[in-house]
Every structure is written in structure tokens, then in C-alpha cells.
Amino acid sequence: MNQEILILLTILLTSLRSCFSSYPFDHRYDPFLSSDIYHETNHLHGDITRTRHMKNRHGYAPRSSPRAFNVNTFGAKANGNDDSQAFMKAWEAACSSTGTVYVVVPKNRAYILKPVKFSGPCKSSLIVFKIYGKIEAWSDPSDYKERRHWIVFETVNNLRVEGGGRIDGNGNIWWPKSCKINPQLPCLGAPTAVTFVECKNLMVSNIRLENAQQMHMTFQDCENVKALRLMVTSPGDSPNTDGLHVTGTRNILIQDSIIRTGDDCISIVSGSENVRATGITCGPGHGISIGSLGEDNSEAYVSNVVVNKATLIGTTNGVRIKTWQGGHGMAKNIIFQDIIMKNVTNPIIINQDYCDRVESCPEQKSAVQVSNVLYKNIQGTSSRPVAVKFECSKSIPCRGISMQNVRLVDQTQRDVSKASCSNVKLDTRGRVSPLCT
Numbered sequence: 345m346n347q348e349i350l351i352l353l354t355i356l357l358t359s360l361r362s363c364f365s366s367y368p369f370d371h372r373y374d375p376f377l378s379s380d381i382y383h384e385t386n387h388l389h390g391d392i393t394r395t396r397h398m399k400n401r402h403g404y405a406p407r408s409s410p411r412a413f414n415v416n417t418f419g420a421k422a423n424g425n426d427d428s429q430a431f432m433k434a435w436e437a438a439c440s441s442t443g444t445v446y447v448v449v450p451k452n453r454a455y456i457l458k459p460v461k462f463s464g465p466c467k468s469s470l471i472v473f474k475i476y477g478k479i480e481a482w483s484d485p486s487d488y489k490e491r492r493h494w495i496v497f498e499t500v501n502n503l504r505v506e507g508g509g510r511i512d513g514n515g516n517i518w519w520p521k522s523c524k525i526n527p528q529l530p531c532l533g534a535p536t537a538v539t540f541v542e543c544k545n546l547m548v549s550n551i552r553l554e555n556a557q558q559m560h561m562t563f564q565d566c567e568n569v570k571a572l573r574l575m576v577t578s579p580g581d582s583p584n585t586d587g588l589h590v591t592g593t594r595n596i597l598i599q600d601s602i603i604r605t606g607d608d609c610i611s612i613v614s615g616s617e618n619v620r621a622t623g624i625t626c627g628p629g630h631g632i633s634i635g636s637l638g639e640d641n642s643e644a645y646v647s648n649v650v651v652n653k654a655t656l657i658g659t660t661n662g663v664r665i666k667t668w669q670g671g672h673g674m675a676k677n678i679i680f681q682d683i684i685m686k687n688v689t690n691p692i693i694i695n696q697d698y699c700d701r702v703e704s705c706p707e708q709k710s711a712v713q714v715s716n717v718l719y720k721n722i723q724g725t726s727s728r729p730v731a732v733k734f735e736c737s738k739s740i741p742c743r744g745i746s747m748q749n750v751r752l753v754d755q756t757q758r759d760v761s762k763a764s765c766s767n768v769k770l771d772t773r774g775r776v777s778p779l780c781t
């Protein structure tokens with residue numbers, strides 16, 4: 345068969361598959377949206393005011409009411425001192441109760457937390473962590489013994505984190521200590537503000553994340569995740585403050601979120617599969633990235649990623665795939681679609697020569713294979729003349745790269761932009777500008 349047809353078929357099948365795959369597009373398996381799981385009730389003050397009925401196969405049978413565990417009841421004071429013990433107690437009480445349980449962080453208060461870990465497995469069938477107020481990070485770095493995490497949810501299934509409140513990492517204490525800001529200092533890294541580890545059936549929605557010490561939110565080895573209506577903000581010059589970081593996670597939908605930070609808005613790295621990001625506004629920041637992959641000759645696999653309906657404003661990259669030399673594995677079946685770029689430095693970029701070190705990286709033969717990538721309906725402006733860069737590996741070139749209805753212009757509007765391409769064979773449909781020369 346003609347190779348072009350083969351590539352198109354693969355892409356078509358991939359997109360069809362992602363349209364009809366059971367998660368996150370089918371709510372049958374969704375414990376968060378099916379109405380017989382719970383009724384939302386008024387529990388602003390930690391009380392469940394309405395009794396709840398759960399439908400089971402015997403009809404309407406009263407089961408235990410959902411219970412709310414207000415952190416204030418467990419001693420949280422929101423007075424500038426550490427409230428983490430109270431939060432831990434509220435969590436433990438919720439986690440050891442059955443049925444649907446709520447952990448409530450009341451509104452109009454600011455609670456301060458040292459590093460905390462909310463661990464499962466829990467007895468409850470659903471834990472709803474309601475953040476109405478503000479949670480702020482403890483400001484003494486020496487109390488972060490392990491240094492890479494602040495708030496962690498670990499091995500919790502059926503968890504929702506929501507409520508419209510704010511989580512503030514107080515990153516301005518950490519940023520000046522970064523080796524990116526001060527090259528004299530050792531590169532020790534700083535905590536991720538919120539990390540979910542091995543959580544299944546997770547929904548995080550309607551939360552503001554601000555000023556993370558380093559990354560804002562990480563999904564690590566999770567399964568069936570929805571991240572909706574998140575607002576992530578940090579200064580554009582804050583170091584390594586990725587917005588949402590996805591690693592080793594399967595079936596994740598990131599939707600309707602605004603991300604303005606100093607690093608990638610969304611970064612998707614090894615072991616991630618079935619990732620969909622839609623309705624994303626990004627910038628300032630480094631754009632939406634797959635990778636970096638294959639650092640230190642590692643093996644990396646990322647597949648079935650769809651990014652659609654995104655607007656990138658003033659970011660250093662638009663949609664990027666970045667891999668280190670010397671890695672193994674693959675990044676494949678990736679669709680970037682319906683994307684608007686405004687004054688983006690590198691709107692479309694594949695970089696197989698990624699090197700984020702002070703010293704240069706040696707040339708190596710092996711590479712993470714990049715294949716079946718579709719860029720469709722991408723418009724807007726680049727801040728530099730070169731708007732499309734495919735810097736693929738000489739030994740393992742990019743395969744199955746397609747562009748369809750792409751139109752990028754140099755933002756001065758004086759000139760059409762340019763494309764710079766190496767070791768890639770492009771398949772183009774419709775109007776595509778710029779084209780590789």
C-alpha cells in the first residue's frame with residue numbers, strides 16, 4: 345500500500361479510537377458523573393444539611409449519610425501557624441469512614457501546611473476534598489525534608505478535589521534558590537505543590553493553583569483522571585514551574601483550564617497513554633510539551649495524545665515534542681488540532697536534540713522514535729521568522745508527520761514565516777504555510 349495512505353489510515357484510526365474509547369468520553373464508568381453516586385449538598389460549614397438517598401438494586405434504601413470532616417473540627421486554626429496535623433486528622437477520619445465522605449476546608453480562611461501526605465487506600469467509596477478557602481505552603485524550606493513534594497495524595501481511589509479555593513506554594517521563597525536563577529547554586533530542585541501518586545478515578549476541578557515551589561500539579565502513575573477548570577498562575581520568569589505534569593498516567597482528560605507559568609503549561613512524559621487536553625489557554629510559559637523523553641539513555645513511551653482547542657499566547661513554544669539523544673522507546677499517535685498561536689516563539693517544534701544542561705550534550709545514535717503526529721488547523725503568529733522546526737534524529741528520523749491547514753505568519757506580518765526541517769518526511773493536506781524547503 346502507498347505509504348501516504350497507510351499514514352492517513354493510522355491517524356484516522358487513532359483519532360476514531362480516541363473519540364470512542366471508553367474513557368474519558370463515556371460516562372458509564374465514571375464514578376463522578378453518574379447521579380446515583382451522590383447528591384451535592386450544602387456543607388460549607390462542614391454540615392450535610394440534606395439527607396441523601398442512594399439508589400441501590402433494592403430501590404431507595406437509606407445508607408449511611410455522607411459525612412463531612414471539617415478541618416476546623418480537628419484543630420485547624422488558620423492563624424498563621426502550621427495546620428497540617430489538623431488536616432491529617434481530618435483526612436484519617438474521612439479515609440476510615442465508609443460511604444461518601446467530605447474533607448472540608450472552609451472559605452475565607454488561609455491555612456498553612458507543612459509537607460503533607462494524604463494516603464489511601466481508604467474505606468470510603470468516594471472522598472471529596474472540598475477546598476473553599478486558601479491553603480498556603482509553610483515558608484521554611486528546611487522543614488521540607490524530602491524536598492520534592494508539598495501536598496501529596498497517594499494510592500487513593502475515587503477521589504475528588506474541588507471547591508473553588510486556592511492552593512499557594514509560596515514559591516517566591518524557593519525561586520531565588522534555583523540553579524536556573526542563580527547558576528552558582530547546586531540544582532537541588534524544589535517541591536511540586538500538589539502530587540497525585542497512583543490514584544485511580546480522580547477528578548480535580550475548579551481549583552486555583554498559584555506560585556508553586558516548582559511544578560504546580562503532577563499526576564504520577566494515575567489512571568482515569570479528569571482535571572477540569574483549573575487556573576494555574578505563577579510569574580513568567582519563575583523557574584521550572586510547570587503547570588500540569590503528566591507522568592506514567594493513563595486515561596487523563598485535562599479540560600477548560602488556564603495556565604500561566606514560567607515553564608511548560610502541560611508536560612506529558614514517559615509512561616503516559618491516552619492523554620487528552622482540550623480548551624487550554626496557555627501563556628506565559630513554555631507551551632504544551634510531550635517530553636522531555638529519553639534523558640540519560642532512558643527508555644520512554646508516550647502514546648495516544650490529543651491536544652485540541654488550545655490558545656497559546658506569548659509562549660516560547662507552542663506544541664512541542666522534545667527528546668534527548670541516546671534515549672530509546674517512542675512517542676507516537678499524537679494529534680495537535682484547532683490551535684491558535686499568538687506571538688509564539690516556536691509554534692510547532694519537534695526537537696530530538698534536546699539538551700537542558702550547561703555543558704553541551706554529546707552526539708548519540710539512539711533516539712526516542714517520534715511517529716504519527718498530525719498538526720491540523722493551526723493558525724496564528726510566531727514571534728520569530730522560523731515558525732515550524734522539525735529537528736529529527738539522523739539515525740532515527742521522524743515518521744508519519746502530517747500537516748493539514750496550518751497557517752503561521754511572522755508576527756510582524758511583514759513576511760510569511762519559515763520552516764526548518766531535518767530528517768523528516770512530511771505529508772501535507774490543504775493549505776500549509778510555511779512548508780519545509
Ligand SMILES: *[C@@H]1O[C@H](CO)[C@@H](O)[C@H](O)[C@H]1NC(C)=O
Binds near residue numbers: 658687689727
Ligand atoms: C512578542 O513576544 C516577544 C518575546 O517573545 C516580545 O518581546 C514582544 O513584545 C511580543 N510582541 C507582542 C506584540 O506581544
